[in-house]
Amino acid sequence: MSPHPLQDRAAWRPALVLPLVALLIMGLSYSLLGTGLARAAFPDQATGSLLRRGDTVIGSALVAQPFTGDAWFHPRPSAAGYDPMSAAGSNQARSNPEAIKRVDDAIAEVARAEGVPPSQVPTDMVTESGGGLDPDISPAAARIQVARVARARGMSLEKVTALVQANTAGKQFGVFGQPRVNVLKLNLALEAEASKQ
Incomplete structure (x- = not known):
């Protein structure tokens, strides 16, 4: 008998990993890349x-x-x-x-x-x-x-x-x-x- 879907660890892994990966890629990496490019292209404006x-x-x-x-x-x-x-x-x-x-x-x-x-x-x-x-x-x-x-x-x-x-x-x-x-x-x-x- 297979475990209940809410008790299956394999079912939880994507639900936890996907948001974490998305947060790291879109939230952190994208922001750092955008800030880095702005500082390189427009150093004065990027710092205010x-x-x-x-x-x-x-x-x-x-x-x-x-x-x-x-x-x-x-x-x-x-x-x-x-x-x-x-x-x-x-x-x-x-x-x-x-x-x-x-x-x-x-x-x-x-x-x-x-x-x-x-x-x-x-x-x-x-x-x-x-x-x-x-x-x-x-x-x-x-x-x-x-x-x-x-x-x-x-x-x-x-x-x-x-x-x-x-x-x-x-x-x-x-x-x-x-x-x-x-x-x-x-x-x-x-x-x-x-x-x-």
């Missing part, structure tokens, strides 16, 4: 595009950081409070009265701070990106901040404008997206230039 000052990590070129005060270029607003663990947009439709009021208030505040008419405030200075952590602003958003930053640092408009131009990246591969300015990189360049004076 970290920016360092000496041995100290000061941020990532891929994640927005809050900068406040007149001496710094400011990033886009963040619905996530610049917290990578809670990345999110505002999830408010363009027709939402609260969103309209928030944007109108932000336009007035940016226009006042930068000394420009409200009609000249770029959209990206008053709206969040989808994830709330976009590290880049448009060249127009950087340009309207030049006068404030130059005044606060006692630098010439020409010098600050040159830093913006030097830190403006073109379209990805010359085709995709729009020209952009990484705020963290620009502020680091600004700080380095200011330290020379």
Whole structure:
């Protein structure tokens, strides 16, 4: 008489071995291979595009950081409070009265701070990106901040404008997206230039 199927060790072996092998191949080997290839092909991006000052990590070129005060270029607003663990947009439709009021208030505040008419405030200075952590602003958003930053640092408009131009990246591969300015990189360049004076 053959043993009951639930008591047959030969019947249990495939049920235990197959998931274990699948876990090792798909869960571990695939992940290690993917990580290894990413590190080989894109070493900087695979480790988070970290920016360092000496041995100290000061941020990532891929994640927005809050900068406040007149001496710094400011990033886009963040619905996530610049917290990578809670990345999110505002999830408010363009027709939402609260969103309209928030944007109108932000336009007035940016226009006042930068000394420009409200009609000249770029959209990206008053709206969040989808994830709330976009590290880049448009060249127009950087340009309207030049006068404030130059005044606060006692630098010439020409010098600050040159830093913006030097830190403006073109379209990805010359085709995709729009020209952009990484705020963290620009502020680091600004700080380095200011330290020379």
